[in-house]
Structures are given as C-alpha cells and as structure tokens.
Amino acid sequence: MAIRNAIVIGAGIGGLCVATALARRGVAVTVLERADAIREVGAGLQISPNGLAVLRDLGLERRLRARGAVQGEAVVLKAHDRGGDVARLDLTRLPQTQSYLFVHRADLVDTLATAAREANVTLSLGSAVSSVEPGQTPALTLGDGSRLRAEVIIGADGIHSRSRVALNGADAPFFTGQVAWRATVPNIVDHGPEACVTMGPRRHLVSYPLRDGKLVNLVAVEERDDWADEGWSLPDDPAHLRAAFDSYGGRARALIDAVEAPTLWGLHRHPVASCWQQDGVALLGDAAHPTLPFLAQGANLALEDGWALAAALAARGTDGLAAYEAARQPRVRRVIRAAERNAWRYHLRPGPLRFAAHRALALGSRVAPGRMLGAFDWLYGYDVTREG
Template sequence: MDISNAIVVGGGIGGLAVATVLARQGVAVTVLEQAPHIAEVGAGLQISPNGLAVLRALALDGALRGRGAVRGQAVVLRDYVAGETVARLDLMRLARDQQYYFVHRADLIEVLVAAAKRANVSFELNAQAATLRPGALPVVQMSDGSTRRAEVVVAADGIHSMARPVLNGADTAAFTGQVAWRALVPNTSNHPDEAHVTMGPGRHLVSYPVRGGNLINLVAVEERADWAAEGWNHRDDPQKLRAAFAEFGAEAKEMLSAVENVTLWGLHRHPVAATWQRDGVVMLGDAAHPTLPFLAQGANMALEDAWVLADHLARLPRDAALAQYQRTREARVRRVIAAAQSNATRYHLRPGPVRTAAHLGLRLASKLGPGRMIGAFNWLYGHDVTRRP
C-alpha cells in the first residue's frame, strides 16, 4: 500500500464502501459528511449480481438479507392498460452464484456504516466541504474556513461533486425532458418478488417489494417539456402523480392510489467526466459518471468503483493507481449509461406500428428463448470486479 491515509467526501453507498475497503487494507480513513447524521430518505434500489459481488466480498450480503432484502425472481415488462405481461426476464436463470435483490436504501446504508465503523473509519458529521486542491498532499477546504489534508481525497459526493469542476471545469448538464417520482406504499396487493416495469406512452412505472415484502417501492417516470430541478427530495402532490398516470389500470392504478407522500425530481443528463483524477484527488460513482435510472445500476456502479479504486491503491503507487482506476472503469460505465438511455426509449413507445412490433418481438423472445434473454445481460450481471483476471 502506497498510502497511509485518505479522506472520503460523502457518506453515501460508494463513499462508505470505498472507506471500508481502504480501512481494511490498513489505511486511516476519514469520511466527511455534510449531514448531521448518515441516513437516507425512504427509497428502494436494486442490487444486481455485479453489485452484490462487492458486498459479498466484504461479507455484508448476509447482513443485508437480515434487514429484509428481497431476492428478485424476475423483471417483468407489462402493458399499461390492463397490466398484461409483455416479457419476463427470469432472474432465477442467472448463474448459481448470481443473485438479485431489492433493498431499502436506508438498510444498505446502515449495513455499510456498521462495516465502516468496525474497520475503524472515522466520521466527521456536519462537515461541509467547499472545494479542494489536488497536490502531493491534497487539501479539502471546508465551508467554515478550516482545512483537511490526506494523501488521497476520494470525492463520492454525487452529481454536484465539488471535485468535478476542479478536475474538468464547468459541467454541461441538460434536462432530459423527463421527470421521476419516488414513493413507498404498503404491499397490500401481494406484489410478487419481481420488478414490474409498466410501460405506457411517454411514461413508465417501476415497482418492486422491499423490507421483507412489506412495502412497495415506486418510481414513475414521465416525459414532459416543463423543466424540473434535480435532487430526490422535492416534495410533490400525489394527485399530480396520479393525474400523469391516469390511463394506467390494474395493479398500477391500485398502487398509485395508495401514494400519500411522493418526491419529484428532474432527470438531467451529465456527461461522463473526461478527467476522474489528478494529483491525489479522485471521483467515483455519480461524481464521475452519472447515469439515468433506467437500468437500476447507479448503486451497483458505485460499489464496483469503490472496489476497483481501493484494489488499485493497494497494488500501485498513488498516481499510477488513480490513473489505472479510470482506465479500468471508463469503458464499462459508458456502456451501462448507453444501455440505460436505450431502455428509456423502449419503455415509452406510443401506440402504433412501432410499439406493436416491439412488444411482439419481446413476447416471442420471452416465450421462445428465455435463457437467451437473460444471457443478453451476462456482460452486466456477470461482471465481478472482485475477481482479478
């Protein structure tokens, strides 16, 4: 190990994971978190086999299951009118060591915080980082005027990362013309252990169970011209959500009718950063490569980043490790981002010949070649960063 200490800015999934791996390798790690405590608002996420591989390598998969993670049986594409199945991606056809889980984000955060503390990671809460300076000993400038220094500073602080303009200049994010609502509702409909993607004209609804199947996580995406701010915590009126999805029937209508609290955020497309690292400062997760939520890979990419970054730092001198980390990760995250964008187009087809033909093709592929259908995701789910070539 070429370094003895590190600072991680941001106490989210990627930040906590990289802090834990580095600390287990003997690095003295401090996490700077701007909030008064590390917690997450109620929301679900999907941990696919590639992300689970990192949690398993950290011996945290059992703890996550113990907190009510639901093993996913399938991803089902459904039509919006009557909920008719268009296609089914059978997750039980994955390789024996590959599992897929639906989890509550707060539960994963709690598991990662506990692991970080066991590894002797230090935490500074209410710690607002303002900017940083790369160098032989990078400096984090705090909003109160104080400074922090470490041999490596990992910016795991999300899409508005303070490191991004330092390393790349001003961002060029653009509103995608899509907004998304998030909500949790009681599972009174006996939602199966599946992710349902209910597809309608210009919009779609994703639902899956979390917390041992007691709750259903909802993500509803609509195309619209009106700009909306980024960020998950903008409260909205549930009636606006129901109005936008008024044509959705069957189980989708039932779930939407149960929404009492909902948040809305605008989806913005940020380019993959050209430069992820320089002179001891490095970005991971959304700070380096934000992705739209149409492939459920944001958390999984952050977990992969965390492992690869820590692994390179364990084996190479600092600057060589950081440069190799970007080279190792960039092509993969670009492929994931492109695949996510393609899904958005497929989910929102308008009635007409194109939609009819597309859905017919999905139905045939699902019925006639279910093994081939899940096999098309081997490049994504079968990728295990914890196994060196």
C-alpha cells in the first residue's frame, strides 16, 4: 500500500532529493532541519553522470546549469614536483547522454530546496531531533520535547544521525590519519574546466572551477599523526594550510596562497550501517554510509539513495524498504572501497613504486584513453532512475 505521509530528517542533498521525489508522487512530506536556515558552506561538488541522472529525472539539470555549473572536460593527475600531466581522464569521451558537472554546493542545495517547496514539501527549520523510535507508526522527539509521527521516517541527518543510532546503536568511527582543508578562491590562474589532482608525498590538492569559472574550489588533504575534529566547517588559519603544502609550486602554490578562510576537518572512517531500515525508519546518504572524499561520490550516492528510496516507497509502501536496502548496499560498498583505494595512490613518495604507478597511468591515458574512461563505466554509467 502506498504511503500517504513521511518525515525526512535533514535538509541536505539526500533529504531534499527524497522529499521532492516523494511529494511529486503525492506523499505529504515534512522535512525537519535543525538549522534556522537552509545554508551551505562555500564548497564545491563534482556531480558525475550517475548523480546527474537523478537531477535530470527531477527536471533540475537546466536550473543547475543556469546557476553557473561548469561542465567538466577532464580529470587530470599531476605530480607536485614536475611539470606536465601524469595522466588525463578525458571526460569529453563520455556518451552524449552523460555529463560531468562542477557545482557550488550552495547552488545545488538551493536548487533542491526550491524544487521541494514547489512540490509542497513542508520545510520546518530550527527543528532539532533528539531521538527516533521505530515502530508500527514510527515517532520522533524534538529538542523541545514535542513528538511527531509518520508512516515513514527517513534519516538523512548525516554522520551524527539520530536515526542511525536508533537502528544500529552507536558506532565507533576512527581517525584515518588524514585531514582536509576546503576553500574557494577567485580563479586567478585561468583554471580550465577540469578537476586537477596535484599529488605529493603524504598529501594532495584537488582543484576545479565553479560558477562559470569565476571561482576555484580547493580540497587539500594531508596525512598527519595528530587527531582532528570530524566536521565540515571548522575554521582554520590559512597559514597551517600553506605550511603543509610548502613544497608545492606553480599553479597549486598560487591557489593555496590565495586562500583566506579555509575550513578543516579530520577524515574519520565509519562503517556502512548494518541496518538501513526497520519498522518504518530508513536511512540514506551519510547516515547510512559515510564516504571518504577520494572518489567525489558522497553527493552522488545521496542523490541515488534519495531517488531509489522514493521509488521503492511509491511502488510498495513500507514493504519496499527492504528492497531499497538490498539494492543499494552492494553498490555503495563497492564505491566506498574504490574511494579508500584512491588515497594511497595520491600520496606516494618518490621512488620505484611511484615511478611505476605514474608510468602506468601515463601509458594508459596516452595509448588507450577510451579504455581508461571505460574503467569507470560501472560508476558513471549507472542510472538509478532506470533500475527496476
């Protein structure tokens, strides 16, 4: 039996996606957001074809492009200590039906929020959830003590999810020994429409353009022994970033020197939740499967989850929750494993191993560029809107 109402906890990418998809199917949806406004830190996202398929199905691709999304033409790997490219993944070889976009996170969230309001989703801001109770009619308690019920409660509430705790208990994330800075800077280096990974010993820098190429998004990752807090928006002194990357020169150096207000967070590894749904409560996105940022798939997986969960609920009501979990778990685990493998490849020290790895990458991108891109068919060629 189709559901008539649902509560979504969290007005992030996955939460707004599933809310809009459900509301367009006739479900009365309320989104609870603990913040007093829907806002995002100044950071960029890479929306690969698998995530864009969901936005296209929702009719939002054109809106996002109108807000300055940049169509990516390549993913480029560079070594910090020598000129030229180590390897180039040519995104212009993607099928015509697929695109790869660089977007400002705030623009994507605002586009999704507008679509949610147009679909008559109720957005309740300043509504912090303190606990979630699965059951025949699941319930939740807000910070002020009031209780709400719905046929389905969807936890899209991130790495500190109350819904995840309700289904799985507390987990034990561990510090990976890596920290990451985020920042946006003016495009002072004429950065082209590519994602550039500048690799160095125990660190790497990712850069790509945003908002019609006027800005450049930076993510700088460093291995370190001392622990750092887990979070997205902890302010840090830009001098710390510059000191960590003092061996970088050229364009990377210019971009790092332009940073004024970076945020810093410690990268922690959480297990994929063993239980994604039970008794009318379901998880999606980081609440179910926090992902390290080494394959640029966090937002894309949240979009996939949101569409898949809405489709399952529309087709079979709460009986569809088990099918949603069974369908999503294998793919998510594969993506997470691939992301974890990327980290060490970016941080190789000079020596025989780095020489061999870089030579293999260079040969592959020069001799068989189509085959190199084809290695990502399982990731980019997946379209959740055509599943089932």
